[in-house]
Each structure stands twice: as C-alpha cells, then as structure tokens.
Amino acid sequence: MDFTDDDVAELYDLANPWDPDRWPSDRFYDGLVAAAGSTLDVGCGTGQMLREARVRGHQGRLLGLDPDPAALGRARRRTDVEWVEGRAADIAWRREFDLATMTGHAFQCLLSDEEVRASLAGIRGALRTGGHFAFETRHPQARAWEQWTRGDSGDIAFTDGRVLRLGYRIEVRGDVVDTTEVTSLAEGTVLREDTGSLRFLDVGPLNVLLAESGFEVEGQYGDWRRGPVTPESGEIITIARAT
Structure with a gap:
C-alpha cells in the first residue's frame, strides 16, 4: 500500500x-x-x-x-x-x-x-x-505542540476510497520542535511517516x-x-x- x-x-x-x-x-x-x-x-x-x-x-x-x-x-x-x-x-x-x-x-x-x-x-x-x-x-507561550500528540485527525476519506488518519510524535529542542507525521489507515496500518521541524x-x-x-x-x-x-x-x- x-x-x-x-x-x-x-x-x-x-x-x-x-x-x-x-x-x-x-x-x-x-x-x-x-x-x-x-x-x-x-x-x-x-x-x-x-x-x-x-x-x-x-x-x-x-x-x-x-x-x-x-x-x-x-x-x-x-x-x-x-x-x-x-x-x-x-x-x-x-x-x-x-x-x-x-x-x-x-x-x-x-x-x-x-x-x-x-x-x-x-x-x-x-x-x-x-x-x-x-x-x-x-x-511559543501557547505551547501548541503539546496538543499535537493527543489523539489524531479523525477519519479523512481519501479519493481512492481509503479512510485515513494523521497523528504526530514530537521532540522539543529549545525553540525547535521536531515532528513525525504518521499517515495510517483508520484501522491502524501505518502507510507513511514524514519528519520535519518547526521553530x-x-x-x-x-x-x-x-x-x-x-x-x-x-x-x-x-x-x-x-x-x-x-x-x-x-x-x-x-x-x-x-x-
């Protein structure tokens, strides 16, 4: 997949x-x-x-x-x-x-x-x-990253019929937050992980x-x-x- x-x-x-x-x-x-x-x-x-x-x-x-x-x-x-x-x-x-x-x-x-x-x-x-x-x-004082790992996006109907969800893992390094976006099927199968960073x-x-x-x-x-x-x-x- x-x-x-x-x-x-x-x-x-x-x-x-x-x-x-x-x-x-x-x-x-x-x-x-x-x-x-x-x-x-x-x-x-x-x-x-x-x-x-x-x-x-x-x-x-x-x-x-x-x-x-x-x-x-x-x-x-x-x-x-x-x-x-x-x-x-x-x-x-x-x-x-x-x-x-x-x-x-x-x-x-x-x-x-x-x-x-x-x-x-x-x-x-x-x-x-x-x-x-x-x-x-x-x-930065709102600490938005603390919300990103709580739950997931909910169901997203993809155009090919699959139902997807997005979730996140994070790591904080000073004023930089490293993110891993996890794309998975609604039943849990992970399709992809994408890493990035935000300041x-x-x-x-x-x-x-x-x-x-x-x-x-x-x-x-x-x-x-x-x-x-x-x-x-x-x-x-x-x-x-x-x-």
Missing part, C-alpha cells in the same frame, strides 16, 4: 481545505490578496490560496513559490497562476510585487536566524518599497530580525480578528511593510 509524495499533497488539500467563507485565517489572507495588485505566495504548497483568489476574480499577477515538486504538481492544475519551484532565500525577482505571504505557518520551517535573514532578504528584494509581507507563526520564535526576536531585514511592523495580532498579541495568544500574525 504505497503512499506517494503525490498522495501526501492530495491528503493535505483534503485535510486543510482553503475556505475564506469558513475559516477566519483564510479570510484574513484572502482580503489582503484581493486588495493587492500582485502577490508572491512563499511556501505556497498546493497553491490553494492563489487558486481561490483567481476563482474569485483576481486579475493581477499571482505567483506561488515552493520547494516541493509534488505540491506544485497539484498547484499547476491551475494554469493562469505562475508556479515556481524554489525557496525564499533563492528569490531573484526585484521590486515586482505589492504583497508577499507565507501562510500555513510556513515561516516556522525557517529553523535558524541565518535562514530567516536569507529568506527575509529574498522577500524584501521581491517587494516594491512600501509593499507588505504578511505571515503567521505560532506563539517557535517569540515576538521580540522576530521583530528584531524583521527590522534588520528592511521591514517595519505595521500590525501584529494574536488572533485572526486582529486582537492584540498577549501571553495567551495562539498566534503571532504579522503585517510588515518593506521600507
């Missing part, structure tokens, strides 16, 4: 459908993209946000960037959006975009200050002066890195209703302006 990279990308879409009418996080980004003439989505994955923006009538330039060829394979089903394989640190576009985004906590995949600086430099270079970078990272930056260090990279924080929120960041906040949602 092989479970391929293409299957993983498809399962991601099933488990995380993009729906601005249902999810406040999707609505937050949908509004920003709709108001921007051009958007670069860094870590676009399967491209759901940009595909939905086009469906909803966006007429400007939309470009998705991601290092995962399987995810981009799903994204490329929509041919009126640009899709490019690569990472933020390798961005070569200069002053071409009004908005850059990193959704789905993709920012947390940058595991060191050096990675963050290199990625922010690429994103800053792609933005016009005065353009905006919007992204979110989980607030949990706090507000102070995050904002220092942004300032060093040519960004000024315009808004920073603890929830998708644009409430303030507090010690109880689950998110650090940032809109930064390229100076």
Whole structure:
C-alpha cells in the first residue's frame, strides 16, 4: 500500500481545505490578496490560496513559490497562476510585487536566524518599497505542540476510497520542535511517516530580525480578528511593510 509524495499533497488539500467563507485565517489572507495588485505566495504548497483568489476574480499577477515538486504538481492544475519551484532565500525577482505571504505557518520551517535573514532578504528584494509581507507563526507561550500528540485527525476519506488518519510524535529542542507525521489507515496500518521541524520564535526576536531585514511592523495580532498579541495568544500574525 504505497503512499506517494503525490498522495501526501492530495491528503493535505483534503485535510486543510482553503475556505475564506469558513475559516477566519483564510479570510484574513484572502482580503489582503484581493486588495493587492500582485502577490508572491512563499511556501505556497498546493497553491490553494492563489487558486481561490483567481476563482474569485483576481486579475493581477499571482505567483506561488515552493520547494516541493509534488505540491506544485497539484498547484499547476491551475494554469493562469505562475508556479515556481524554489525557496525564499533563492528569490531573484526585484521590486515586482505589492504583497508577499507565507501562510500555513510556513515561516516556522525557517529553523535558524541565518535562514530567516536569507529568506527575509529574498522577500524584501521581491517587494516594491512600501509593499507588505504578511505571515503567521505560532506563539511559543501557547505551547501548541503539546496538543499535537493527543489523539489524531479523525477519519479523512481519501479519493481512492481509503479512510485515513494523521497523528504526530514530537521532540522539543529549545525553540525547535521536531515532528513525525504518521499517515495510517483508520484501522491502524501505518502507510507513511514524514519528519520535519518547526521553530517557535517569540515576538521580540522576530521583530528584531524583521527590522534588520528592511521591514517595519505595521500590525501584529494574536488572533485572526486582529486582537492584540498577549501571553495567551495562539498566534503571532504579522503585517510588515518593506521600507
């Protein structure tokens, strides 16, 4: 029972459908993209946000960037959006975009200050002066990882008829959490295990890195209703302006 990279990308879409009418996080980004003439989505994955923006009538330039060829394979089903394989640190576009985004906590995949600086430099270079970078990272004080090993995703009906579940194992190393995502059949047979790591930056260090990279924080929120960041906040949602 092989479970391929293409299957993983498809399962991601099933488990995380993009729906601005249902999810406040999707609505937050949908509004920003709709108001921007051009958007670069860094870590676009399967491209759901940009595909939905086009469906909803966006007429400007939309470009998705991601290092995962399987995810981009799903994204490329929509041919009126640009899709490019690569990472933020390798961005070569200069002053071409009004908005850059990193959704789905993709920012947390940058595991060191050096990675963050290199990625922010690429994103800053792609933005016009005065353009905006919007992204979110989980607030470390909320300790979200403690919830990930409690139970599983519940049943997910896969398109080939199998019923799947996702579960997690974790290990904490300072501000980095190593994850193992376990994909299994509902009856327990494990199909695949995928490892990854996420960094949990706090507000102070995050904002220092942004300032060093040519960004000024315009808004920073603890929830998708644009409430303030507090010690109880689950998110650090940032809109930064390229100076």
